[in-house]
Amino acid sequence: xxxxxxxxxxxxxxxxxxxxxxxxxxxxxxxxxxxxxxxxxxxxxxxxxxxxxxxxxxxxxxxxxxxxxxxxxxxxxxxxxxxxxxxxxxxxxxxxxxxxxxxxxxxxxxxxxxxxxxxxxxxxxxxxxxxxxxxxxxxxxxxxxxxxxxxxxxxxxxxxxxxxxxxxxxxxxxxxxxxxxxxxxxxxxxxxxxxxxxxxxxxxxxxxxxxxxxxxxxxxxxxxxxxxxxxxxxxxxxxxxxxxxxxxxxxxxxxxxxxxxxxxxxxxxxxxxxxxxxxxxxxxxxxxxxxxxxxxxxxxxxxxxxxxxxxxxxxxxxxxxxxxxxxxxxxxxxxxxxxxxxxxxxxxxxxxxxxxxxxxxxxxxxxxxxxxxxxxxxxxxxxxxxxxxxxxxxxxxxxxxxxxxxxxxxxxxxxxxxxxxxxxxxxxxxxxxxxxxxxxxxxxxxxxxxxxxxxxxxxxxxxxxx
Amino acid sequence: xxxxxxxxxxxxxxxxxxxxxxxxxxxxxxxxxxxxxxxxxxxxxxxxxxxxxxxxxxxxxxxxxxxxxxxxxxxxxxxxxxxxxxxxxxxxxxxxxxxxxxxxxxxxxxxxxxxxxxxxxxxxxxxxxxxxxxxxxxxxxxxxxxxxxxxxxxxxxxxxxxxxxxxxxxxxxxxxxxxxxxxxxxxxxxxxxxxxxxxxxxxxxxxxxxxxxxxxxxxxxxxxxxxxxxxxxxxxxxxxxxxxxxxxxxxxxxxxxxxxxxxxxxxxxxxxxxxxxxxxxxxxxxxxxxxxxxxxxxxxxxxxxxxxxxxxxxxxxxxxxxxxxxxxxxxxxxxxxxxxxxxxxxxxxxxxxxxxxxxxxxxxxxxxxxxxxxxxxxxxxxxxxxxxxxxxxxxxxxxxxxxxxxxxxxxxxxxxxxxxxxxxxxxxxxxxxxxxxxxxxxxxxxxxxxxxxxxxxxxxxxxxxx
Numbered sequence: 001x002x003x004x005x006x007x008x009x010x011x012x013x014x015x016x017x018x019x020x021x022x023x024x025x026x027x028x029x030x031x032x033x034x035x036x037x038x039x040x041x042x043x044x045x046x047x048x049x050x051x052x053x054x055x056x057x058x059x060x061x062x063x064x065x066x067x068x069x070x071x072x073x074x075x076x077x078x079x080x081x082x083x084x085x086x087x088x089x090x091x092x093x094x095x096x097x098x099x100x101x102x103x104x105x106x107x108x109x110x111x112x113x114x115x116x117x118x119x120x121x122x123x124x125x126x127x128x129x130x131x132x133x134x135x136x137x138x139x140x141x142x143x144x145x146x147x148x149x150x151x152x153x154x155x156x157x158x159x160x161x162x163x164x165x166x167x168x169x170x171x172x173x174x175x176x177x178x179x180x181x182x183x184x185x186x187x188x189x190x191x192x193x194x195x196x197x198x199x200x201x202x203x204x205x206x207x208x209x210x211x212x213x214x215x216x217x218x219x220x221x222x223x224x225x226x227x228x229x230x231x232x233x234x235x236x237x238x239x240x241x242x243x244x245x246x247x248x249x250x251x252x253x254x255x256x257x258x259x260x261x262x263x264x265x266x267x268x269x270x271x272x273x274x275x276x277x278x279x280x281x282x283x284x285x286x287x288x289x290x291x292x293x294x295x296x297x298x299x300x301x302x303x304x305x306x307x308x309x310x311x312x313x314x315x316x317x318x319x320x321x322x323x324x325x326x327x328x329x330x331x332x333x334x335x336x337x338x339x340x341x342x343x344x345x346x347x348x349x350x351x352x353x354x355x356x357x358x359x360x361x362x363x364x365x366x367x368x369x370x371x372x373x374x375x376x377x378x379x380x381x382x383x384x385x386x387x388x389x390x391x392x393x394x395x396x397x398x399x400x401x402x403x404x405x406x407x408x409x410x411x412x413x414x415x416x417x418x419x420x421x422x423x424x425x426x427x428x429x430x431x432x433x434x435x436x437x438x439x440x441x442x443x444x445x446x447x448x449x450x451x452x453x454x455x456x457x458x459x460x461x462x463x464x465x466x
Numbered sequence: 467x468x469x470x471x472x473x474x475x476x477x478x479x480x481x482x483x484x485x486x487x488x489x490x491x492x493x494x495x496x497x498x499x500x501x502x503x504x505x506x507x508x509x510x511x512x513x514x515x516x517x518x519x520x521x522x523x524x525x526x527x528x529x530x531x532x533x534x535x536x537x538x539x540x541x542x543x544x545x546x547x548x549x550x551x552x553x554x555x556x557x558x559x560x561x562x563x564x565x566x567x568x569x570x571x572x573x574x575x576x577x578x579x580x581x582x583x584x585x586x587x588x589x590x591x592x593x594x595x596x597x598x599x600x601x602x603x604x605x606x607x608x609x610x611x612x613x614x615x616x617x618x619x620x621x622x623x624x625x626x627x628x629x630x631x632x633x634x635x636x637x638x639x640x641x642x643x644x645x646x647x648x649x650x651x652x653x654x655x656x657x658x659x660x661x662x663x664x665x666x667x668x669x670x671x672x673x674x675x676x677x678x679x680x681x682x683x684x685x686x687x688x689x690x691x692x693x694x695x696x697x698x699x700x701x702x703x704x705x706x707x708x709x710x711x712x713x714x715x716x717x718x719x720x721x722x723x724x725x726x727x728x729x730x731x732x733x734x735x736x737x738x739x740x741x742x743x744x745x746x747x748x749x750x751x752x753x754x755x756x757x758x759x760x761x762x763x764x765x766x767x768x769x770x771x772x773x774x775x776x777x778x779x780x781x782x783x784x785x786x787x788x789x790x791x792x793x794x795x796x797x798x799x800x801x802x803x804x805x806x807x808x809x810x811x812x813x814x815x816x817x818x819x820x821x822x823x824x825x826x827x828x829x830x831x832x833x834x835x836x837x838x839x840x841x842x843x844x845x846x847x848x849x850x851x852x853x854x855x856x857x858x859x860x861x862x863x864x865x866x867x868x869x870x871x872x873x874x875x876x877x878x879x880x881x882x883x884x885x886x887x888x889x890x891x892x893x894x895x896x897x898x899x900x901x902x903x904x905x906x907x908x909x910x911x912x913x914x915x916x917x918x919x920x921x922x923x924x925x926x927x928x929x930x931x932x
Binding site: 017018059061062067081138140142176177179180257289290315316337340342343344345 | 580595802803
């Protein structure tokens with residue numbers, strides 16, 4: 001090749017080498033510089049274009065790096081042959097697509113919602129400020145795969161005192177949500193494992209299980225919790241259960257059934273129980289229900305806990321406590337998974353717990369939620385010919401059995417038209433079985449206390465009960 | 467039953483109702499109160515024990531809640547029959563097990579380590595402080611499943627300008643690490659999907675794939691990157707590749723092979739390419755290598771990116787850009803997965819990017835890493851009869867071909883004895899094939915500049931080269 005007649009714009013923001021690189025690359029792509037041809041020497045081209053040899057070298061290096069040319073020692077730079085896919089320059093900036101706004105509902109009775117107004121922002125901010133500091137720079141690097149030792153220690157301590165869960169910090173594994181932990185658990189079980197889940201129950205759980213497992217059996221629930229007897233004539237290996245506070249019914253798994261369940265699990269090496277203790281912190285009368293794990297003598301219970309209800313849903317911190325055998329398997333097979341929670345966040349939370357702020361927060365929130373629940377029940381009372389309440393002992397939601405003649409669908413739709421979001425029980429049912437009398441989940445935690453009256457009145461008006 | 471001779475300790479910290487509940491529960495468990503027997507009425511027991519009826523009621527309610535007794539309207543409380551599993555009270559506090567201390571090595575040449583001393587803590591702290599505020603209380607609730615719109619917008623903007631990646635914020639999905647995103651991706655592909663991975667390569671990726679997929683094929687790599695021709699006679703459906711900077715060799719996938727790869731992908735509906743652009747921000751000569759995604763006209767490239775190298779590994783924020791067809795499938799099948807990254811963290815990062823701090827940080831770190839790399843190469847130069855360097859164009863690590871006669875194992879062990887952590891290439895090889903001449907990965911980013919000389923001298927001394 002003779003020379004490259006490249007026009008360089010010296011007043012452009014684009015560096016000269018980049019202009020030259022772009023020019024040559026395009027010439028190659030468009031076929032105006034033939035494959036196999038030799039590029040001008042750096043010295044010649046720099047003289048011709050009146051730029052430094054360095055600039056030419058940088059442009060050539062880039063072409064080399066991307067594979068458009070090759071350098072042959074003592075010979076020069078040659079254009080490489082390349083395959084003829086239509087190769088187009090990037091188009092213009094993508095149109096900044098309108099980001100979907102969250103549906104603008106006035107009141108959300110979603111069971112995952114918590115009270116956000118009474119969160120101790122000042123304390124959390126203080127601990128965050130302390131933690132985000134040069135002094136802790138090593139926390140920027142990857143940490144312990146199971147989660148930070150400091151946080152696991154706090155969790156183990158809390159679990160023992162609040163839930164009777166017996167574990168050492170080494171048995172605790174921290175993850176960004178129960179879903180993530182469940183996915184790890186699934187990997188610890190064999191591929192043919194058959195799961196049993198409460199129905200109705202957490203739909204998230206059954207959907208995740210269904211993504212991996214062949215068989216997921218729905219198991220019925222009544223006022224004593226999961227109907228354990230149903231398991232006995234199945235080939236279920238692992239049962240997912242919410243013993244302290246069934247989601248969404250709110251029933252407690254009775255001692256009798258707990259014992260049946262533990263006995264069943266002991267019947268085979270493959271059997272395990274996943275105990276999801278998602279909101280046991282909020283029980284409003286008496287003391288909290290002991291965890292199933294605390295009754296287990298045979299290493300058959302996997303304990304799942306979360307800070308979603310007790311602290312912040314969007315923080316995404318959950319944990320599981322593995323029985324010995326599974327822990328061993330975890331360490332052998334899965335300990336290469338990086339912990340999914342930010343280390344700084346883990347340390348902020350550990351500090352929050354160590355200083356007693358978590359306990360104070362729980363005590364305070366228990367009172368606030370209790371007040372919200374009492375008020376909710378009081379507001380519903382006048383309508384008790386048309387609305388029956390289930391599960392009012394604990395947690396952040398209740399179940400309404402609505403007997404105004406409307407179907408579940410109608411109830412949801414009417415509420416929605418009034419700007420109120422509320423979910424039917426059937427949306428938590430694996431088999432989408434509709435009850436004869438429609439049931440609705442009423443998460444009261446997210447509604448400010450001052451708005452409760454208005455929210456419930458609006459809801460009942462939309463249901464034509466007022 | 468006559469009466470319950472329970473001794474209550476009025477000066478104890480344990481509430482009276484709890485002492486009573488504990489007493490009765492134990493009597494039931496130990497068989498001293500028979501199943502089916504009636505408990506004393508609340509009035510009688512309160513008179514007998516000289517406590518309030520309320521206290522008795524609370525104790526009874528707890529027994530009811532846990533299923534030890536049942537209340538029969540107008541009759542009283544009856545002890546329920548329960549199965550006879552030995553049921554033991556929780557043991558003492560678990561011994562606070564010694565938390566394993568991280569191996570105390572003096573120098574870590576781990577390729578995942580970054581420079582932690584030059585992180586802009588003050589800026590990050592400022593944005594965190596602003597974000598952790600009552601004003602943003604709604605951020606405590608769960609957010610968008612794909613990740614916060616604000617952050618996705620910043621990522622899309624950054625990707626277009628820095629990497630030529632064409633995407634709208636709607637196509638970006640945020641997750642707590644590439645492993646998490648990869649697990650979601652796997653769910654979008656069919657179960658029989660066959661994967662191809664670079665070998666050597668990121669062992670994490672192949673291990674995750676192996677957990678889910680039947681077949682994972684190792685594919686060779688040379689100085690032009692992945693040997694694409696190898697794919698053609700296989701039944702591989704999805705290829706995982708690091709085109710901008712092969713891990714760990716550091717080679718760039720040439721234009722020729724890029725085109726071959728894109729062509730291959732167009733050959734069948736099932737075929738896809740996963741482009742992991744893990745550290746493309748750090749290229750020290752010329753401009754950065756364009757992403758493969760920017761050359762793709764057929765929606766066949768899934769772009770994977772992360773803030774682990776460019777910002778903080780322990781923050782656990784990664785993202786993927788899905789082509790249209792997969793995005794649609796994702797929205798239909800997987801959008802019930804909660805985003806795994808803390809919302810507050812997402813907003814802090816979005817602010818950091820919006821204000822230009824991310825770009826400033828990258829520019830600054832590029833200079834710092836370049837200096838560290840130059841110094842490293844300079845320190846190695848005198849030994850170039852025994853050590854050859856590969857992949858010194860970019861990234862946070864180089865590869866050393868060590869020709870001092872020692873085996874990989876010896877090299878690792880000798881270094882370890884001198885307090886230096888360094889990894890052999892074979893630990894990133896799926897087939898654990900050992901090269902004739904041992905290769906070691908030298909991650910230079912995490913060593914403070916002032917220590918580099920000492921660290922490398924110590925390393926070479928341990929290898930008996932000094």
